[in-house]
Amino acid sequence: MIADRINAATRNVPAWPLYIIGALPPAWLIWSGFTGRLGVDPVKVMEHQMGEWGLWLLIAGLTITPLQRFAGVRLVKYRRAIGLLAFFYIVLHLLIWLVLDVQIVSQIIADIYKRPYITIGMAAFVLMIPLALTSNNWSIRKLGPKWRQLHKLVYLVVPLGGIHFLMLVKGFQIEPLVYLAVIVGLLALRLVPRRRAVRA
Template identity: 60%
Template sequence: MGLAGTINGALRRVPAWPVYVLGMLPAPWFLYLGLTGGLGVEPIEALEHRLGVTALQFLVAGLAVTPLRRLTGINLIRYRRALGLVAFFHLSLHLATWLFLDLQSWQLIWADIVKRPYITVGMAGFVLLVPLALTSNSLSLRRLGPVRWRRLHRLTYPAVLLGAIHYVMLVKGWQIEPLVYLAAILALLSLRIRLPRRRVAV
């Protein structure tokens, strides 16, 4: 048993629920900061930004699970569903902040989506993730069957890419952080295509 096998053996004793609990902690912390003046002079914009970036971070983490397994043999597959749902949780709050705290008007929603390309791109990514969040459960897997379920969940790839493009388009000028996320996502997608499947040591 190698190092990967030892790590995988230890991971089998760690359930997925701590990922949900710990993963959802940033949202109430950001809200607390916003209510206490910790998000600066534009708290709504800052809250929106932090929730969106946190969602993107969890999406990137979920995207890295398969390349990590193929490169090192370390298997985090059991936590990928939790990572995806925590990402969707923060993304939903990001969208809710934009709708209810920023726009504050349902009449402006469609106009904003159509007139602002970065919102169009971000909304497209969110729409792609909705069926994935709804089917991230064992019942959906049984009803759809493994093949159709896996095909559906490949929508993760364009959704994450759209999220990174949304971030790049959102910021003013060419800032490093959004470009780093975009580069990381492109690299992870490339690795998924090129890396051969690897049998995980147990």
């Protein structure tokens, strides 16, 4: 079975290389931006690409549990790396928006208050902060069962990210709707009732 093969293949593969691999795309993107390889409007390319990659990682994080439950693929040891990378991608997305795009502090503050898609994106980011800060073994031990409760915030963060994308496009566009449908689907899988033990 494919699941067994994946499980066997990843048994001895640690999670730490993911941080190195995950750092490569943003490094390449920023290098390309600073060396004039991103076309006419490098700022928007960097900003949008980091946001989109961040959303990919957030969605990837949501697939871990359903993959284990419905397909028997055990990738849970990689979930922390995926989540933290998503956070750092969104931090970069935000920094590019602040420093290279809007630049003007008063307009940044006005945008956060007045523009619903920015308010929502910012809310999603703020909700990610406690999750990133507690993505370590010490916090898991310290918080005990509360850790699980706290990390259910991703069920809010990811759809907010998807809505943020949907709200910023012009006209009727398919792409953000596809992301949102995938997110809703992955969240819906959590509502599938667990089967009871086989009754005799």
